[in-house]
Structures are given as C-alpha cells and as structure tokens.
Amino acid sequence: MKWSEFFVTGEPLIYAADVAIVLTMVGIVFVLTYFKKWKWIWNEWLTTVDHKKIGVMYIICAVLMLFRGGVDALLMRAQLTAPNMNFLDAQHYNEIFTTHGTIMILFMAMPFIIGLMNIVVPLQIGARDVAFPYLNALSFWLFFFGAMLFNISFVIGGSPDAGWTAYFPLAGNEFSPGVGNNYYAVSLQISGIGTLMTGINFLVTILKMRAPGMTLMRMPMFTWTILITCVLIVFAFPVLTVALALMTFDRLFDTQFFTMANGGMSMLWANLFWIWGHPEVYIVILPAFGIFSEIVSTFAQKRLFGYKAMVYSIVGIAFLSFIVWVHHFFTMGAGPEVNSVFSITTMAVAIPTGVKIFNWLFTLRKGKIRFTTAMLWSLAFIPNFVIGGVTGVMLAMAAADYQYHNSYFLIAHFHYVLIAGVVFACFAGLHYWYPKMFGHMLNERLGKWTFWLFMIGFNVCFFPMYFLGLMGMTRRMYTYSDGLGWTPLNVVATVGAVLMGIGFIVLCYNIYYSARYGERDMTGDPWNGRTLEWATASPPVHYNFPVTPIVDDLDAYWVMKKKQGGFQVKEEELKPIHMPSNSGRPFWISVAFFVAGFGLVFKWFALAIAGALFIVLGLILRSFENDDGYHIGVDEIKRTERAARKGA
Amino acid sequence: MGEAVHRYDETMPLEYRTEENRLNILGFWIFLGAEVVLFATLFATYLVLFQRTGSGPTAQELFQVKDVLIETLLLLTSSFTCGLAIFEMRRGRLAGLLAWLLVTLLLGIGFITFEVREFIHYVHEGATMQTSAFLSSFFVLVGTHGAHVSLGIGWMIFIIIQLLQRGLTVKTARKVFIVSLYWHFLDVVWIFIFTLVYLLGMVV
Ligand code: HEM
Numbered sequence: 001m002k003w004s005e006f007f008v009t010g011e012p013l014i015y016a017a018d019v020a021i022v023l024t025m026v027g028i029v030f031v032l033t034y035f036k037k038w039k040w041i042w043n044e045w046l047t048t049v050d051h052k053k054i055g056v057m058y059i060i061c062a063v064l065m066l067f068r069g070g071v072d073a074l075l076m077r078a079q080l081t082a083p084n085m086n087f088l089d090a091q092h093y094n095e096i097f098t099t100h101g102t103i104m105i106l107f108m109a110m111p112f113i114i115g116l117m118n119i120v121v122p123l124q125i126g127a128r129d130v131a132f133p134y135l136n137a138l139s140f141w142l143f144f145f146g147a148m149l150f151n152i153s154f155v156i157g158g159s160p161d162a163g164w165t166a167y168f169p170l171a172g173n174e175f176s177p178g179v180g181n182n183y184y185a186v187s188l189q190i191s192g193i194g195t196l197m198t199g200i201n202f203l204v205t206i207l208k209m210r211a212p213g214m215t216l217m218r219m220p221m222f223t224w225t226i227l228i229t230c231v232l233i234v235f236a237f238p239v240l241t242v243a244l245a246l247m248t249f250d251r252l253f254d255t256q257f258f259t260m261a262n263g264g265m266s267m268l269w270a271n272l273f274w275i276w277g278h279p280e281v282y283i284v285i286l287p288a289f290g291i292f293s294e295i296v297s298t299f300a301q302k303r304l305f306g307y308k309a310m311v312y313s314i315v316g317i318a319f320l321s322f323i324v325w326v327h328h329f330f331t332m333g334a335g336p337e338v339n340s341v342f343s344i345t346t347m348a349v350a351i352p353t354g355v356k357i358f359n360w361l362f363t364l365r366k367g368k369i370r371f372t373t374a375m376l377w378s379l380a381f382i383p384n385f386v387i388g389g390v391t392g393v394m395l396a397m398a399a400a401d402y403q404y405h406n407s408y409f410l411i412a413h414f415h416y417v418l419i420a421g422v423v424f425a426c427f428a429g430l431h432y433w434y435p436k437m438f439g440h441m442l443n444e445r446l447g448k449w450t451f452w453l454f455m456i457g458f459n460v461c462f463f464p465m466y467f468l469g470l471m472g473m474t475r476r477m478y479t480y481s482d483g484l485g486w487t488p489l490n491v492v493a494t495v496g497a498v499l500m501g502i503g504f505i506v507l508c509y510n511i512y513y514s515a516r517y518g519e520r521d522m523t524g525d526p527w528n529g530r531t532l533e534w535a536t537a538s539p540p541v542h543y544n545f546p547v548t549p550i551v552d553d554l555d556a557y558w559v560m561k562k563k564q565g566g567f568q569v570k571e572e573e574l575k576p577i578h579m580p581s582n583s584g585r586p587f588w589i590s591v592a593f594f595v596a597g598f599g600l601v602f603k604w605f606a607l608a609i610a611g612a613l614f615i616v617l618g619l620i621l622r623s624f625e626n627d628d629g630y631h632i633g634v635d636e637i638k639r640t641e642r643a644a645r646k647g648a
Numbered sequence: 649m650g651e652a653v654h655r656y657d658e659t660m661p662l663e664y665r666t667e668e669n670r671l672n673i674l675g676f677w678i679f680l681g682a683e684v685v686l687f688a689t690l691f692a693t694y695l696v697l698f699q700r701t702g703s704g705p706t707a708q709e710l711f712q713v714k715d716v717l718i719e720t721l722l723l724l725t726s727s728f729t730c731g732l733a734i735f736e737m738r739r740g741r742l743a744g745l746l747a748w749l750l751v752t753l754l755l756g757i758g759f760i761t762f763e764v765r766e767f768i769h770y771v772h773e774g775a776t777m778q779t780s781a782f783l784s785s786f787f788v789l790v791g792t793h794g795a796h797v798s799l800g801i802g803w804m805i806f807i808i809i810q811l812l813q814r815g816l817t818v819k820t821a822r823k824v825f826i827v828s829l830y831w832h833f834l835d836v837v838w839i840f841i842f843t844l845v846y847l848l849g850m851v852v
C-alpha cells in the first residue's frame with residue numbers, strides 16, 4: 001500500500017474532517033494538560049471498574065456516535081432533497097449509508113442501552129456492583145476501541161461501502177477491493193466480543209446478586225428486559241463472531257466461504273448475518289420496552305398493569321426472534337414453503353408485542369399522569385411504534401414483500417421501530433435517570449423543546465418514506481431523475497431531518513445548560529420513584545448501598561416508603577464493605593486489540609501479531625494478579641453516608 | 649461484592665466456598681453456552697459447505713484415518729486424566745493433582761502435534777484453505793477447535809505454575825476447576841468433529 005492510498009484524499013469534506021480531528025485531539029490534550037487533569041482522568045475514569053462510571057462513559061460515546069451517524073444522515077438527506085443532485089457522488093454515498101447504519105445500531109443504540117443498564121441494573125437489584133467489575137471495564141474499552149477503529153476508516157484507508165448488512169459477493173475482495181470492509185469485519189468483531197462479555201456479566205449479576213427477598217417475579221421490569229436481552233446476546237453474538245471471522249478469512253486469506261467460485265455460497269453470509277441480526281434488533285428494543293415500563297408506571301403513579309403478562313411476552317418475543325430471520329430475504333429464492341413458515345413466525349411476533357402495548361395503555365388508565373419529558377417520550381412511543389409494527393406485519397407477508405422489499409417502505413418501517421422505539425427510549429431514560437447519574441436534573445423546558453422538535457421532525461421525515469417506497473423509490477439509490485414525482489416528498493423528508501437535527505442540538509445545549517444551572521437533586525428520589533435505584537443518593541456513593549436492602553414486594557422502594565417512610569439505615573448495622581480495585585489493564589489490553597485490529601485491516605501481519613502478543617501478556621498478568629480488592633471501614637461509611645444524606 | 653466474599657462455607661468443595669468463586673463458575677458455564685453456539689455455527693457452516701468441493705478433493709479422498717484415530721484417543725484420554733486431577737483436588741492432594749494435570753497437558757500437546765501433522769499432510773496434497781469451500785470450512789472448524797486446545801494448554805501451564813507457587817487455595821482450586829470445565833467441553837466438541845466431519849466424510 002502506498003502512503004497516498006493510506007490517507008483518504010481528494011474530498012474537501014474529508015480534509016475538513018482531518019482538520020477537525022487534529023484540532024479536537026490537540027484541544028483535548030491541551031485542556032487536560034492546562035487544567036492538570038491527566039491524573040484525574042486516569043484514576044477516576046480510564047481505570048475505573050465502577051459500573052456507574054462505566055455506564056456514563058458508554059452514554060457519552062453513544063451521544064458522540066449519534067452525532068456522527070446524524071451527520072451522515074443529514075448528508076444523505078441533502079443529496080436526496082432534489083433530483084440529479086451532485087452533492088455526493090455514488091461511491092461517497094455508498095460509504096455514508098454504510099457507516100450510518102453500522103454506527104447507529106452498533107455504536108449508538110447498543111452502547112446507549114448498555115450504558116443505561118450499567119448504571120441502573122445493579123442499583124435496581126440492590127447490588128454494590130456487577131458480578132465481574134474488571135470484565136465490565138474490559139467490555140467497555142473493547143467497545144470503545146472497536147468504535148474508534150471503525151471511525152478512523154473514513155480518513156485512513158477508506159470506509160466500508162457495502163451496506164451495514166455487507167452482503168456477499170459485493171462485500172468480497174472482487175467487488176470491494178479496498179480496506180473498507182476489513183474495517184467493518186475487524187472493528188465489529190472487537191466491539192462484539194465486548195458485548196458478549198457484557199451479556200455474560202449481567203446474566204450472572206441478575207441471577208445471583210439480587211437483594212434478599214427479590215425473587216424473579218419481584219424484579220423491576222427494566223431488569224427483566226435486561227435479563228432476557230442478555231440471554232439473546234449470549235445466543236446471538238457468537239453467530240456474529242463466526243460470520244465476521246469467516247468474512248475476515250475470505251477477505252484476508254482468500255478462503256472460499258462466500259465467494260462465487262470453488263463452492264462458495266454467498267447466501268450463507270445472508271443467513272448467518274440475519275440469524276444474529278434479527279435477534280440484535282430485539283436486543284436493542286427489549287431494554288427500550290423496559291425503560292418505557294418503568295417510566296409509564298412511575299408517572300402514571302400506578303403499579304405496572306399485567307406484570308406477569310409483560311414478563312411472558314418478553315420471553316415469547318425473545319424466543320420468536322430466533323426463528324424469523326428469513327423475512328429479511330424472502331425475495332432471494334427461498335421458495336414458497338420456507339417463506340410461508342417464516343412469514344407466519346414473523347407475524348406471530350406482533351402478538352406478544354400487542355400484549356405489551358395494551359398493558360402500557362391499561363397502566364395509564366385512571367393513572368394520575370404527570371407529563372414530564374421522560375413521560376412525553378414514552379407516550380409518543382406508543383402510537384409511533386405501532387405504526388412501525390403494523391407496517392412490519394405488512395412486510396411479513398412474503399408475497400407482498402416482493403413489492404416492498406428494499407424500497408423506502410422498508411426504510412420507513414425500521415426507522416419507525418428503531419427511532420420511535422429505541423431512540424425515544426434512550427432519550428426518555430436519559431431524562432429519567434439523569435439526576436441519578438449526575439446529581440442534577442435535565443431542564444424540563446428545554447427537554448420538551450427537544451421532544452417536540454424531534455418527534456414532529458421524525459414523523460415529517462419518515463412518514464413520507466412509506467409513500468416514496470410505494471411509488472417505487474428503492475433504498476440506497478444515490479440520486480433519481482426528475483419526472484418520477486418523488487421530489488415533493490423528498491423535500492418534506494429533508495425538512496423533517498433538519499428538525500430532528502435541531503432537536504439534537506437543543507438536547508446538547510440542555511446538557512450544558514443543566515450542568516451549569518440545572519436544579520440539583522438533593523433527595524435522591526426526584527420523581528417519587530418505585531424501584532431501588534431511587535433509594536440511593538444522587539449520584540450514588542461508590543458502594544451504592546451502605547447495607548443491603550431487604551425486598552418484600554414488587555416496586556420495592558415504593559413499598560418501603562409506604563411502610564417505613566423510606567430506606568432506613570441504622571448505623572449499628574453497618575459492616576465493612578468489600579470493593580474491587582481499579583485497574584488500567586482493561587484499557588491497555590483494548591489498545592492492543594486496536595493495534596492488532598489495525599494490523600489486520602491493512603494486512604500488516606507483524607503488527608497484528610505484536611498486538612496479539614500484548615493481549616496474551618495482559619491475560620497472563622491478570623491471571624497472576626493477587627489483588628482481592630479493598631475494604632471500606634465502618635467509620636468511613638458513616639462519614640460518607642452523613643455527607644451524602646445531608647440534603648435528604 | 650458483599651461481606652459474604654470472605655465467609656467460607658466449609659461444607660462445599662474447595663472451589664465453591666466463596667461467593668466470588670460461585671459467580672465465576674456460573675459465569676464460565678454461561679461462557680461455555682456461548683461457545684456451544686459458536687461451534688454450532690461452525691458446524692452448520694461446515695455441513696452446508698462440505699459437499700461443495702469445487703475443483704478440489706472430496707472428504708473421502710482426503711481424510712487420514714490413522715492420524716485422526718490417534719488424535720481422538722489422545723484427547724479422550726486427556727479428558728479422563730483431567731477428571732482424575734479434579735478427583736485428587738477434591739481429596740486435597742496437591743501432588744496427585746499436579747501429576748494428573750501434567751499428564752493431561754502432555755496428552756493435549758500430543759493431540760496438537762498430530763493435528764498439525766495431519767494439516768501439513770493435507771497441504772502437501774494441495775488441499776489448502778483456499779482450494780474450496782469444503783476445505784475452508786474444514787480448516788476453520790477443526791482449526792478453531794485446535795486453537796482452543798492450544799489456548800487451553802497455555803492456560804493450564806500457568807495454572808500449574810500458580811499451584812506450585814501458592815499451593816491449593818480457594819482461588820487456585822477455582823482456576824483448576826474452570827480450566828477442567830473448558831477441557832471437557834473441548835472433548836465434547838471433538839466427539840462431534842469426529843462424527844460429523846471425519847466419520848461422515850468417510851462415508852458420504
Ligand atoms: C411486529 C414486529 C415486527 C415485524 C412483523 C417486522 C417485520 C419485518 C420484516 C418482514 C422485515 C424485512 C422486510 C424486507 O426486507 O423487505 C423487517 C426489516 C427490518 N426490521 Fe422489522 N419487524 C418488526 C419489528 C421490528 C423491530 C422492533 C425492529 C427494531 C427495533 C425492527 C427492525 C428492522 C430492521 C432494522 C429491518 C431492516 C434491516 C435492513 O434490511 O437493513 N423491526 N422487519
């Protein structure tokens with residue numbers, strides 16, 4: 001490879017990005033040095049094993065990735081606003097829709113959800129941390145460096161351009177000769193390993209570390225959805241691991257898995273991808289259901305309606321999610337028998353989903369509803385998500401799908417479920433748990449501005465796409481000719497996208513504004529909450545609970561408040577608390593993953609092997625480590641508790 | 649992470665005595681669940697592709713019965729000796745534990761040696777990973793298992809060193825137990841490889 005090919009050249013946008021990246025890095029180094037914050041960032045953040053801080057880092061990354069993916073989206077909308085536009089050329093457009101899709105699902109939705117679950121789940125079950133705090137840090141840093149590796153592709157070497165689904169033979173060496181799809185294969189692999197470890201970690205945490213008395217059927221609904229999500233992760237992600245490994249072999253070592261000669265089979269990729277890919281969309285939507293359940297019940301000030309039915313329908317959805325994957329390629333020659341079976345299983349998903357919708361509605365019925373920002377997002381979710389679900393059932397009819405498949409109708413469907421489902425949930429959860437994370441509220445007025453701008457913008461942007469699809473506009477086309485009649489609806493869609501962008505900017509301003517002027521939460525329970533996370537201070541002290549709470553019903557904290565006026569801690573009951581030590585190793589092991597991955601992308605195998613050796617070294621050092629953590633003494637707990645509870 | 653971590657429960661086997669150990673062992677079982685899915689995917693891939701030999705040799709033309717039988721024998725025996733190691737550990741005998749772990753290790757190394765020989769032989773016949781979809785999936789499936797065994801060998805060496813340094817403690821007992829779970833798992837996978845790859849390959 002020549003150096004002139006190493007850096008992406010020839011595009012003014014790319015040069016601007018180069019400058020922006022260099023300036024940002026210089027800026028970060030300068031700020032950290034000027035304010036003497038290097039030690040702080042290393043000790044408090046880069047080496048932390050505290051689930052709350054790890055959660056915050058996940059969410060910060062997710063918001064940054066939302067920005068990156070959003071810029072991609074606006075570029076695409078700009079190009080499609082009018083016919084025969086020359087803003088982006090075909091190749092550039094291909095790269096942008098590929099990175100948009102990949103980033104939004106894997107580097108935005110996933111970390112946002114995982115961030116919230118890191119912060120909330122241990123608190124909700126009354127635990128002091130997750131089962132494996134060190135592993136948790138490793139998961140985060142693997143995600144982080146996987147995302148970094150993916151993101152540098154657009155200035156170094158070139159971005160992937162075969163779609164987020166990376167279908168073969170397009171994604172093979174023959175049709176995608178550059179390094180772009182190597183980036184895809186390797187960076188998703190690295191962050192995928194992190195996700196798998198998160199799944200195992202939270203499964204053990206939820207199964208084994210619940211407070212005494214919290215039986216499975218007394219778990220908060222969010223924790224339930226995370227439990228099932230982790231099962232999905234453990235069963236789905238290894239399939240992605242294998243699929244990406246085979247892709248890597250095909251691209252780097254010229255094997256014949258998905259090629260068109262020597263027996264290769266490109267449909268095998270499509271199958272493997274979607275056997276992971278369909279459960280993956282449920283991995284992000286189930287936690288979203290959990291978030292809405294918590295918020296709806298808190299702000300309707302009622303116990304969740306049909307708790308058991310909710311649990312069974314999550315389990316049902318999770319089960320069904322593994323037997324529907326063929327609906328993504330009804331048109332690719334599976335034959336009527338196979339298509340019919342998968343058509344029916346797909347439609348069946350609507351049944352448990354419908355049960356959940358009705359349960360939320362019945363929770364609202366006769367509730368004393370408080371229209372907070374978090375609640376607005378949750379209320380808006382219901383009708384918008386139903387539109388996405390109903391069009392999903394339309395797509396599920398195999399015969400009809402020949403008409404809809406890969407048109408803008410499909411694009412509208414999955415944005416209605418992913419944005420109105422997952423993104424609304426992330427924003428709702430952010431507003432709801434923000435005081436728990438940072439000790440102050442997000443401003444409600446600005447929050448409502450974001451809500452209305454984004455929610456209206458979303459509908460203006462995506463509703464017309466259903467009709468564009470029916471009018472014949474296919475996905476992934478970079479331009480279209482005049483006279484097709486598509487122009488007006490495309491202009492409308494772009495207006496909607498801009499509204500969403502403005503909504504996002506207001507959200508960022510809100511974060512800044514609230515940090516400076518936002519109302520501080522002194523009580524730890526600003527919303528009159530029902531579950532145990534509200535029994536801690538805001539933000540919680542690092543060991544979460546001075547003594548382990550005892551649970552004797554659903555909505556544990558609500559019941560505590562009714563019976564004892566809150567979470568009572570008697571100082572004579574305090575005992576020393578054992579905590580895990582910080583470690584810098586997860587960070588540098590992940591750096592080694594990044595280096596090894598970079599070597600693989602460019603086929604610089606010496607570098608890849610060097611990175612791999614460092615990874616092994618890290619694992620050996622971990623194995624020989626003899627660190628049992630440390631204990632916090634009773635006196636220190638007393639002091640911390642008095643300081644934290646001063647406001648209450 | 650509670651006070652419970654340091655309370656010992658004397659009625660349990662050594663490796664189950666602390667809460668931390670119990671969490672680790674459960675976590676490892678779940679990890680093995682994920683490994684089952686991983687190998688299941690590789691098996692599925694192999695079964696889809698194994699008759700797609702392109703211009704390369706078929707399974708029947710290629711496979712080396714003798715090497716494969718020796719490999720099978722070595723690995724199955726190593727699983728048995730690994731079980732004996734745990735048996736000695738349960739009785740609190742460090743020397744017996746070390747001896748059986750060492751035997752397990754040597755059998756494992758023997759297995760890998762024969763497997764590498766087998767692979768080299770195929771490559772000399774002109775059957776490489778690049779030849780056909782059948783061979784790509786064969787090398788990746790069997791190779792992934794081999795890589796797991798190699799990793800297990802390295803891992804076991806470091807655990808033996810720790811046993812020598814620290815003796816049989818609650819922690820080292822847990823590590824031995826977990827590596828033994830891993831080792832038995834690889835044995836089970838090999839049984840599937842033996843039947844679905846080699847036996848099937850010799851008849852179909
Ligand atoms: C009642 C529930 C649902 C049904 C019946 C359903 C049905 C379908 C069908 C049949 C397709 C394939 C259409 C085609 O390619 O022609 C599809 C695509 C898709 N669905 Fe859904 N869906 C449902 C819910 C969801 C949810 C909850 C999500 C995510 C949170 C989701 C995300 C997606 C995505 C991302 C795609 C397209 C991916 C691509 O081709 O790039 N769906 N859906």
Ligand SMILES: [Cu+2]
Nearest residue numbers: 278325327328
């Ligand atoms: Cu699907």
